[in-house]
Amino acid sequence: xxxxxxxxxxxxxxxxxxxxxxxxxxxxxxxxxxxxxxxxxxxxxxxxxxxxxxxxxxxxxxxxxxxxxxxxxxxxxxxxxxxxxxxxxxxxxxxxxxxxxxxxxxxxxxxxxxxxxxxxxxxxxxxxxxxxxxxxxxxxxxxxxxxxxxxxxxxxxxxxxxxxxxxxxxxxxxxxxxxxxxxxxxxxxxxxxxxxxxxxxxxxxxxxxxxxxxxxxxxxxxxxxxxxxxxxxxxxxxxxxxxxxxxxxxxxxxxxxxxxxxxxxxxxxxxxxxxxxxxxxxxxxxxxxxxxxxxxxxxxxxxxxxxxxxxxxxxxxxxxxxxxxxxxxxxxxxxxxxxxxxxxxxxxxxxxxxxxxxxxxxxxxxxxxxxxxxxxxxxxxxxxxxxxxxxxxxxxxxxxxxxxxxxxxxxxxxxxxxxxxxxxxxxxxxxxxxxxxxxxxxxxxxxxxxxxxxxxxxxxxxxxxxxxxxxxxxxxxxxxxxxxxxxxxxxxxxxxxxxxxxxxxxxxxxxxxxxxxxxxxxxxxxxxxxxxxxxxxxxxxxxxxxxxxxxxxxxxxxxxxxxxxxxxxxxxxxxxxxxxxxxxxxxxxxxxxxxxxxxxxxxxxxxxxxxxxxxxxxxxxxxxxxxxxxxxxxxxxxxxxxxxxxxxxxxxxxxxxxxxxxxxxxxxxxxxxxxxxxxxxxxxxxxxxxxxxxxxxxxxxxxxxxxxxxxxxxxxxxxxxxxxxxxxxxxxxxxxxxxxxxxxxxxxxxxxxxxxxxxxxxxxxxxxxxxxxxxxxxxxxxxxxxxxxxxxxxxxxxxxxxxxxxxxxxxxxxxxxxxxxxxxxxxxxxxxxxxxxxxxxxxxxxxxxxxxxxxxxxxxxxxxxxxxxxxxxxxxxxxxxxxxxxxxxxxxxxxxxxxxxxxxxxxxxxxxxxxxxxxxxxxxxxxxxxxxxxxxxxxxxxxxxxxxxxxxxxxxxxxxxxxxxxxxxxxxxxxxxxxx
Numbered sequence: 001x002x003x004x005x006x007x008x009x010x011x012x013x014x015x016x017x018x019x020x021x022x023x024x025x026x027x028x029x030x031x032x033x034x035x036x037x038x039x040x041x042x043x044x045x046x047x048x049x050x051x052x053x054x055x056x057x058x059x060x061x062x063x064x065x066x067x068x069x070x071x072x073x074x075x076x077x078x079x080x081x082x083x084x085x086x087x088x089x090x091x092x093x094x095x096x097x098x099x100x101x102x103x104x105x106x107x108x109x110x111x112x113x114x115x116x117x118x119x120x121x122x123x124x125x126x127x128x129x130x131x132x133x134x135x136x137x138x139x140x141x142x143x144x145x146x147x148x149x150x151x152x153x154x155x156x157x158x159x160x161x162x163x164x165x166x167x168x169x170x171x172x173x174x175x176x177x178x179x180x181x182x183x184x185x186x187x188x189x190x191x192x193x194x195x196x197x198x199x200x201x202x203x204x205x206x207x208x209x210x211x212x213x214x215x216x217x218x219x220x221x222x223x224x225x226x227x228x229x230x231x232x233x234x235x236x237x238x239x240x241x242x243x244x245x246x247x248x249x250x251x252x253x254x255x256x257x258x259x260x261x262x263x264x265x266x267x268x269x270x271x272x273x274x275x276x277x278x279x280x281x282x283x284x285x286x287x288x289x290x291x292x293x294x295x296x297x298x299x300x301x302x303x304x305x306x307x308x309x310x311x312x313x314x315x316x317x318x319x320x321x322x323x324x325x326x327x328x329x330x331x332x333x334x335x336x337x338x339x340x341x342x343x344x345x346x347x348x349x350x351x352x353x354x355x356x357x358x359x360x361x362x363x364x365x366x367x368x369x370x371x372x373x374x375x376x377x378x379x380x381x382x383x384x385x386x387x388x389x390x391x392x393x394x395x396x397x398x399x400x401x402x403x404x405x406x407x408x409x410x411x412x413x414x415x416x417x418x419x420x421x422x423x424x425x426x427x428x429x430x431x432x433x434x435x436x437x438x439x440x441x442x443x444x445x446x447x448x449x450x451x452x453x454x455x456x457x458x459x460x461x462x463x464x465x466x467x468x469x470x471x472x473x474x475x476x477x478x479x480x481x482x483x484x485x486x487x488x489x490x491x492x493x494x495x496x497x498x499x500x501x502x503x504x505x506x507x508x509x510x511x512x513x514x515x516x517x518x519x520x521x522x523x524x525x526x527x528x529x530x531x532x533x534x535x536x537x538x539x540x541x542x543x544x545x546x547x548x549x550x551x552x553x554x555x556x557x558x559x560x561x562x563x564x565x566x567x568x569x570x571x572x573x574x575x576x577x578x579x580x581x582x583x584x585x586x587x588x589x590x591x592x593x594x595x596x597x598x599x600x601x602x603x604x605x606x607x608x609x610x611x612x613x614x615x616x617x618x619x620x621x622x623x624x625x626x627x628x629x630x631x632x633x634x635x636x637x638x639x640x641x642x643x644x645x646x647x648x649x650x651x652x653x654x655x656x657x658x659x660x661x662x663x664x665x666x667x668x669x670x671x672x673x674x675x676x677x678x679x680x681x682x683x684x685x686x687x688x689x690x691x692x693x694x695x696x697x698x699x700x701x702x703x704x705x706x707x708x709x710x711x712x713x714x715x716x717x718x719x720x721x722x723x724x725x726x727x728x729x730x731x732x733x734x735x736x737x738x739x740x741x742x743x744x745x746x747x748x749x750x751x752x753x754x755x756x757x758x759x760x761x762x763x764x765x766x767x768x769x770x771x772x773x774x775x776x777x778x779x780x781x782x783x784x785x786x787x788x789x790x791x792x793x794x795x796x797x798x799x800x801x802x803x804x805x806x807x808x809x810x811x812x813x814x815x816x817x818x819x820x821x822x823x824x825x826x827x828x829x830x831x832x833x834x835x836x837x838x839x840x841x842x843x844x845x846x847x848x849x850x851x852x853x854x855x856x857x858x859x860x861x862x863x864x865x866x867x868x869x870x871x872x873x874x875x876x877x878x879x880x881x882x883x884x885x886x887x888x889x890x891x892x893x894x895x896x897x898x899x900x901x902x903x904x905x906x907x908x909x910x911x912x913x914x915x916x917x918x919x920x921x922x923x924x925x926x927x928x929x930x931x932x933x934x935x936x937x938x939x940x941x942x943x944x945x946x947x948x949x950x951x952x953x954x955x956x957x958x959x960x961x962x963x964x965x966x967x968x969x970x971x972x973x974x975x976x977x978x979x980x
Contacts, residue, residue: 032100034069036068036095046091060072112225113231114233119349133369135452137452144404155241180192218376220242222236240400249287253298264311265278267313291322302336306340317336318389319363323358327362331360343363346370346388347368347438353436353439364442366449367391417488430444432452432457433445465539467532472485477551478579491535494534500522528545555622568639571604573603574603580623584620585600587617589616612639612642643790662708663684666703666787668702694794696876701877702747702749716770717770721766726761764787768784799822799869802825802878804820805865812886814852817850825868828848843961861881905977910953912948912950918944922939925937927963935955
């Protein structure tokens with residue numbers, strides 16, 4: 001009896017008669033009020049104090065002697081019911097007051113026409129799943145069906161999504177409306193900072209245009225489709241208010257923060273006004289995020305959940321619909337370490353997590369039914385919904401349902417400590433899960449949402465003494481800390497007990513108040529403490545045993561922040577270590593063995609005069625009065641000056657699926673030769689290739705691109721962008737190559753503009769099924785892969801490539817071609833191949849012309865020519881195409897296969913020739929350098945499988961041409977490279 005008294009008195013003072021205009025009208029007998037009076041006080045004596053100015057109130061009967069409950073009556077036609085109930089609350093001697101609600105046999109399965117399709121609530125195997133794999137919703141609805149708190153406050157859930165079907169018949173009763181706002185009058189009627197936010201808020205248009213909802217409509221329906229109305233389906237809550245905040249999954253966090261802030265401001269106004277303004281928002285639901293991101297990437301987003309929670313709002317987030325361990329790979333917001341966030345993964349109708357559902361033993365709290373769950377859909381329809389987007393609103397809806405149950409302690413906490421109430425509800429959600437084998441070890445709880453269990457867990461803690469809530473430790477020094485906690489009106493006093501961890505006895509301090517200064521502590525010591533609340537009578541309630549560590553430990557610097565300026569100045573700062581006398585820092589050029597070391601009295605290091613675009617290693621340690629720490633792990637930074645490729649923030653594509661096809665190779669002769677397998681997440685960054693790929697202003701370069709396939713082949717399109725203006729984005733004007741559809745290797749050329757800015761920029765290669773249009777898709781289904789490369793654009797060299805080609809003569813087997821002479825050239829490297837062939841054959845000419853022989857009749861050839869000058873070669877090629885004549889009656893001649901090969905290529909001291917053909921006989925071996933000079937001549941008797949090794953120890957490094965000439969005069973040439 002006493003525990004009721006203490007709790008209800010606290011409700012009187014804390015809640016200040018919280019009946020709001022927006023409260024739902026729970027069915028009750030009009031004109032009836034039930035009161036619980038203090039022990040020994042009769043209603044007949046109590047009513048003598050009823051103000052004569054108020055409407056007449058009479059005692060009807062005593063309905064419980066043990067609880068001292070009485071039924072009072074008034075004329076509902078002569079008095080406002082809520083005003084009468086509020087006036088009753090104000091009278092002395094009262095413990096509790098409420099309307100006399102009408103009671104009927106509980107209908108735990110609603111009469112909604114399509115309810116049987118909602119296996120997630122009651123699973124009888126109707127969807128082919130496992131019977132009993134459900135939320136036990138029918139049992140939960142025996143306790144409450146949602147809508148309002150026991151003090152009449154309307155429960156609101158905020159859905160951050162793409163809008164809602166405003167006309168859906170199953171969402172009309174449960175859609176939140178801001179009744180304090182007059183729609184479409186251009187005035188902020190309720191002074192909340194949002195003009196005409198009658199239906200909700202659209203952060204994109206700054207209006208209440210929330211129409212839409214291909215995704216938001218089913219999410220809202222899962223949380224609160226109107227239940228037991230004879231049509232369609234039901235939500236987790238039969239009655240609740242769903243606040244729609246439309247953001248359409250925009251790609252900037254600013255709009256996300258704006259969306260959350262709308263819900264936050266409404267709850268803050270509710271808290272500050274005692275429920276007369278704002279909205280009682282208890283939860284938010286969001287299905288968007290950033291794959292692979294971490295809390296360090298977005299500290300503001302993660303802190304936002306703490307701010308929401310401190311005001312009483314829990315947030316639910318859907319993890320990735322991918323087979324990914326978010327603890328390892330990252331994901332936002334579901335890896336945020338907030339105690340007010342519930343991160344949710346997906347479970348199907350067999351109670352099994354699908355493969356394409358994220359997990360994480362540290363970050364993902366629980367699973368919920370998502371795949372194939374049945375709910376409302378756009379256009380007034382009903383359909384299946386799925387993924388983690390379908391799982392998460394079941395948890396969000398469960399939060400709202402818990403707030404509606406008859407739980408005095410939750411009501412008291414909600415008024416006195418909104419954060420404490422939110423923590424209690426979150427605890428009930430997590431403690432109530434049903435253990436699940438597919439989630440065991442890969443989620444925090446190892447279980448799946450069970451609404452009935454969570455209600456029972458909360459019910460077990462609904463009455464009695466409430467301990468202090470929201471304990472925290474601030475102002476930590478070496479000898480003192482400040483302890484803080486939140487009170488509630490059931491508490492008459494609070495005791496504190498504390499001790500060093502490991503000690504056997506407690507030091508007890510009676511009658512403490514928050515905040516409390518705990519002094520005379522030892523430095524660098526871990527302590528534990530507990531708060532003990534005393535209520536009326538002998539009842540007590542204690543917090544868990546909590547801990548903190550005092551300052552004074554000699555620890556190494558942690559979490560350094562690095563700022564690199566364009567002037568080559570590097571600033572490294574870190575949080576101060578309380579026990580530090582000074583700090584040491586050391587750095588060295590990556591690859592060097594010797595450190596450069598300095599000392600600083602402050603937690604900051606400034607390093608100057610570093611050369612541009614260099615990578616450095618550094619380490620930190622703390623010097624204390626009598627000791628020093630070990631060095632931190634070696635960290636790195638890079639100075640600026642590397643160019644756009646490494647310093648601009650390029651969009652990284654996140655929506656490529658390369659499970660079936662990928663980019664196998666990218667080749668620009670003399671520039672890039674990269675062979676790769678499928679890259680993680682459909683994107684490969686090859687910006688660190690060495691030596692640095694270099695191209696010239698005005699140069700033309702051949703490019704060869706090859707697809708790779710896992711099983712079977714597909715028609716792919718390659719597209720290549722180069723960020724010529726070096727602004728960190730790829731535009732349509734920067735497309736340098738687009739292939740036709742092909743399931744094999746494609747070839748083409750890329751042209752570098754003569755006025756392209758010098759420096760390091762980025763090239764993106766995209767391969768995509770059927771078409772490639774976007775260099776950075778971030779949503780949708782995109783089969784293929786993207787790869788990035790750095791290109792150093794340099795000034796055109798003094799050894800340019802040839803141009804202005806002329807075909808002097810051509811017949812069936814020979815061609816004479818000339819080009820403009822290059823002034824510095826001493827020779828020209830000429831290579832040809834049949835059009836579409838992958839193999840080039842080369843020979844060196846000393847003049848600005850080539851006499852090509854032994855050509856195949858009726859064949860189109862590609863020719864590329866590079867200049868060889870005294871000091872270097874032209875970086876790019878000149879290109880030309882010609883076709884040999886066709887003899888009479890000859891259409892498509894056969895092409896001879898390669899008859900020999902060289903290996904290795906490139907080589908260092910020796911190169912081997914291997915004969916691959918079936919013929920035998922003598923071959924003349926000739927080796928020329930890139931200037932056309934004869935380096936070696938020899939005879940070789942060939943037969944199938946024959947090999948010969950050529951010693952190249954005395955050859956200078958560079959390009960060489962090996963030729964074999966048969967007795968009939970036929971000759972073949974291969975190009976080789978000596979490295980050193």
